[in-house]
Structure formats: structure tokens, C-alpha cells
Amino acid sequence: MSASTSEHHHHLGPEPYNVARAKALESLLLEKGILAADTIDRVIDFFEHDMGPMNGARVVARAWVDPTYKARLLQDASAAAAEFGYHGAEGEHMVVVENTPKVHNVIVCTLCSCYPWPLLGLPPYWYKDPVYRARMISEPRKLLREFGCEVADDVEIRVWDSSAQIRYMVLPERPAGTEGLSEEQLRSLVTAEAMIGVEKCKVPAA
């Protein structure tokens, strides 16, 4: 996995080279019958419509309005997600950890990019960034502050380094002042970042 092959083309800049190399792979795999013409588009469509953070938001909003569902989610997240039809790759065994006034949870994968796909889809770039993976372990409070997420000194921060077979998601706290909102309105308050634990759910200013 060396960058040496791209060095011949540095005068072109890395992006045109990457575009051409990716296209070369796709075209060769098509010609050899390994790849079908619609496979990549179907995969991308799948992560836009079937596996994305909208799934996690739906689960979180349900847990906020239905205490029995919340109990099932915290007991067995994979089974509770499957109630909505959310299951599959990189989420064969999921655990949901709950934020409370005394505990703030945050997820990291210091070895690579473990992420609960059936609930959150694919990880955003910041989550895969070596800077996040290095710093969330040793200075979580400071890094969370850079995200604009203040965690009071008396709140315990639990950092979950997921590198084996469990994939974690955070159940964020339901924001104050949302008692009158419908479940659907609540869903719109839940971001991927909140479900990893680097944001708190907020009511947008009117």
C-alpha cells in the first residue's frame, strides 16, 4: 500500500490521478465480469436510503417517547434496531450506551473506523481522522469542547474504543423544552454527531 505509483504523476496533482486510477479499476473489473454495471450505484443508493443516520435518529426518538422501547434498546440494541428492520454489515452486534446528567459517552475506533452501519451508515471523515482517534482517548474533554460540546467537570466521560466485534452508539439526552414535539419532530434533532457523542441534541433557535 505505497504511494510510490502516484509519484510518477505528481506534476498532475493527486486528484486527477486518483480519479483516473479509480476509473481504471472500475473499468477493468467491468470488462472482466467481476463487477456489474449497476453494483456501485446500488451500493451508494443503499447508504443514502437504507443505512444512514436517519435510522439511528428514528431509534433515538422512539426511545425518548417510549420507555419500554428504551429499556429494550439498552438491553439488546441489535434486537431493538431489528424491530425497525435495521440490521446487517458492521452492526451484527450493537450496543447502545445512554447519556445522563452524570455520564457522557463518546465512541472512537483508535485502530481504524469501526462504526454501527445499520444505525448510522458510513462514518464521516472526522471520525476516521487520525487526529480524532489520537486525541479522543487522552483528552476527550478538550476535544469535545472544540466540537462545541461542553461537558461539566462533575460529569464522567466514558470513551468507548471499539476495535473488536461490538459496534457502539450513544443514546443522547432528550433536550429540555421538547415535551410538545412529535416523534417525527424529535427525529430531526438527532444528528450522527450526537449519536457518536461529540454533540448534544439541541432545539434549533426559532
Place this chain on the structure above:
Amino acid sequence: VFLMKLQHNLGGLENLGPLNVEKRVFVQPWEKRVFGIHTLMMGLGLWTWTELRTLAEGMNPVDYIKLRYYEKWLSGITAFLIAQGYITKQEVEARTLRYLEDPGAGLPRQAGEPQITERVIKYLWDGDSLLRQDQAAPRFQAGHKVRVKDFVPSAHSKLPGYLRGKTGVIDKAYDGVWAFPAVATGPDGIRGDPQPIYLVRFEPDDLWSKRYAEPRETIYADLYETYLEAS
């Protein structure tokens, strides 16, 4: 033990500066194509996460830090497809050059077998659990104090480097035993035998001393049994 790979030791690495909070999953359209090719390879069983990880962990550490996530995937996938004989180095270089010289050139018109796409989507819905329901006899129970072994990891490791040699407490032993997706045996003793996984709790004071630890932080890590010994 001093030999180490940066890729195993990101946790706690200092001086990397502020995080770029890029919330997109793909920042260039070609990254979607590369992710699609990776998913094809997973769905057809051409390769596994272990092979991808082994290549990433074998990279030059400076490149590993500097290259974007999908740049690493692009070079890893290319190297793998060549090494396994799916494509040749000559044809991929020639084809890359052709698209560099004529960026508007289209893709071949082959449609391919529809069941290829169905298999890939089925893999995404089904996943690939490594849990084996064999009767587990975990060596450790909740509350046991354990030490993480200190050794030079093999070509693919699931042990975060900052935990090597450190002491923690078993929070729980997960049910069952879990396959270890190893491609090669290594000095960590992993031979691919299914084994228990534990949730282990660590205090930052024990990882990098009180002087550097933030207050009221707890670190949880899932560790295969082979990485642990009684403390």
C-alpha cells in the same frame, strides 16, 4: 518491548493539532466508486476487513497519517487485486494513463451478471457475524483485574497500542466465543481460534499517569482473551 507500528498506537499520540470536522462521508466522487468496489469485494468474498487492515497497518506511517482515508483504500485495493491476479499491474497502469490523458473517456458498456449486485446488497443486509455459539469457558469474570500483554503485534492486530502492558478491570465477558479474523499467525499467539471477548475498563491514571490524565474519564475497550493475563 519497543517495536511498534504507528497505526496501532494512535490513541494518545500528541501534537496532531486541531481536528478538521469534515462531516461528509466522501469528499470526492471517485471515493464513492472506490467504496463501491470495496463493498463488491466484501460481498463476493474476494477479500475481508482483515486483508484491508493488514495492508493499512503495513503502510509507511507518514503516508498513513498524510493520505486521506479513501486514498489509502484506493492504493490498498489496487495492490490487492494485482497481488491476487484479478488484474495485472501493466493493465491498470495503462488504463490509468488512458483516463489521465482523456478524462472524458467513458466506462466499458458491459452490464455484468445481475446476481453480482444482488449478492453485494444481500451481504449489506446480512452482515458477517464472527460470534460462534460454542460453549465458552472464559478465563476471566467481571471484576477481575487483568494486565494487557506487551508484545510486538502481528501484521493485523485488534489491540490498541496504548493499552500494551496496562492494567484494567473486566467489566463483562461477552457471551460465546468469537473468531479472530487473522490472516497470519503472529507473536501475539492468535491462530484464528474462536475465543472470548471481554469489555475491559481502564483508568487514565493507569494509562498515562495522573499528571496527564483528564479528570473523571473512563476508557472501555473490547479485547480478545489472548491479549489478557491475570494481574
